[in-house]
Amino acid sequence: MKHQSLRVLLGAARRSLLEKYISIFAQAGFRVTDINFTYAVLGQALGFKADEDVLYLQEETETMQIVLFRGMAPESVRSLPAHHEQLETEIRRFLLFQGAQQQKLNLNRIIWSGNSHVEQLARELSDSNYEVTVEKAVLNNSLDSCQRIGQGGQSFEIAVMGYGMQISANQPRLNLWRQPDSEEMARQTYRKLVLLASVLFLCLNVTWLFFEHRLLLLQEEVKTLSGQGSQIEEQNKNQEALLAVWNKTNRPSDGVGEKLTQVRALSGSEFKIEQVIFKQGSLSVRGSAMNSQGVQTVLQALHTMGWENPALSSYKLDADNTIHFILSATMPAAFAGG
Known part of the structure; x- marks a missing residue:
């Protein structure tokens, strides 16, 4: 095997849990025909930053997938026919609507995946804004074989490979057999932490009683000075109000x-x-x-x-x-x- 460290990861969800969500849509009059988790992890797979807005274009089987990412999470997803006569106009309307709905929307990048037609569409969208950069979807820190799979243009493949490599980068440790020594050490550590927390709680209570007594003494002293302090505070507020009115009056227009x-x-x-x-x-x-x-x-x-x-x-x-x-x-x- 060429890559000895390659790992295969599998994700699943209980059918009963999904049926609860589907029933909510059914009560609202919607019919759910497909459940796709691809876009939920696509932003992580492509290495999107948390403080950037990205438009992702993906052509899949006569369909153009348009996804607006705010950070690593998809904000809005729309599907259009790939050969729509006014595809560019519809995408601009989509961005204009999102810009009106979302505060501080700042589109910095357009990421595309597919053939040359998708690339040309992405560059035409960026012509009206010189601050937007156009890039091809590339997995970060991926193997050569993974890159070849991603070049097929399927967002599902990109998401699976990218998310798998992200989890593998954390070097998860499998525990497929019983390890009594490790469990006993964990229990001992837990007992020490409980004891330490109890001692800390007792110390905090004693300290709180001491400061509570000091607080009562200080409150008596504050009452004697509250009258003078209120007068000084009122004078400061009046001066600040007068200064603000003066600056506003003299401000050139x-x-x-x-x-x-x-x-x-x-x-x-x-x-x-x-x-x-x-x-x-x-x-x-x-x-x-x-x-x-x-x-x-x-x-x-x-x-x-x-x-x-x-x-x-x-x-x-x-x-x-x-x-x-x-x-x-x-x-x-x-x-x-x-």
């Missing part, structure tokens, strides 16, 4: 006006800005677009100008496929400085 003019001047062939409203540090932009790419362009423009937390507040599609949208954002502290 030229910087905000210039930024609002830049937002109103936004123009493009795919969108039109109709109204800009600024009130109490919040920005509201109303407009229309020919497609979802136009809405994404305006969002990216607000982010580039320095507005914080740009997000989609309203989305309406007319009969002629014209999108009417409302975007919101907040004014950063840098604008207040002019």
Whole structure:
């Protein structure tokens, strides 16, 4: 055997446990035809980081699987026909919807698995955002034979091999026979820990009684000083309020006006800005677009100008496929400085 350290791992779940979950969907009117645990471990198998958002594209038997990962956990899964005429548009709508629903969604990577058609689709999706990188799905720290299996393009194979190697990396120790010496040592260690916990608990109780007595003495002393302390605290609050009002009154507004003019001047062939409203540090932009790419362009423009937390507040599609949208954002502290 070429790889002597190769291990085969098997995972299973009780049928009765799965039937409880299936019955919940059945009561809601859904019919469960398949149970797939692949995407639950796919993020770990591909080495996704906990603080990143990743879009995963996988072509399987005339079906395009679209999975949005937030960290290592799948946030949303959607299946589309692989040869759909508007496949790219549907994926952009999927991302636009997720961006409106999820706060602080920051798509950094697009991972693809399959043939050249999937790769081309991933690169077309990344053209509108230069910060997004496109990569092929690769198992981390895998053997050559595992990589060849992963090149087949099946997410199930990638998940199984990647998850198996992750568990094997921890070097699990099998205990297939009785080991009385180890068990006796474990029992002795447990008794010592119980004894140590009991002594620690007794010491903590004695210490608590001592400090409780000291606390009663300090409370009597605090009562004598509480009157003076309340007066000093009230004076400090009044001074802070006066200072805040003074700073707000003298704050220049030229910087905000210039930024609002830049937002109103936004123009493009795919969108039109109709109204800009600024009130109490919040920005509201109303407009229309020919497609979802136009809405994404305006969002990216607000982010580039320095507005914080740009997000989609309203989305309406007319009969002629014209999108009417409302975007919101907040004014950063840098604008207040002019």
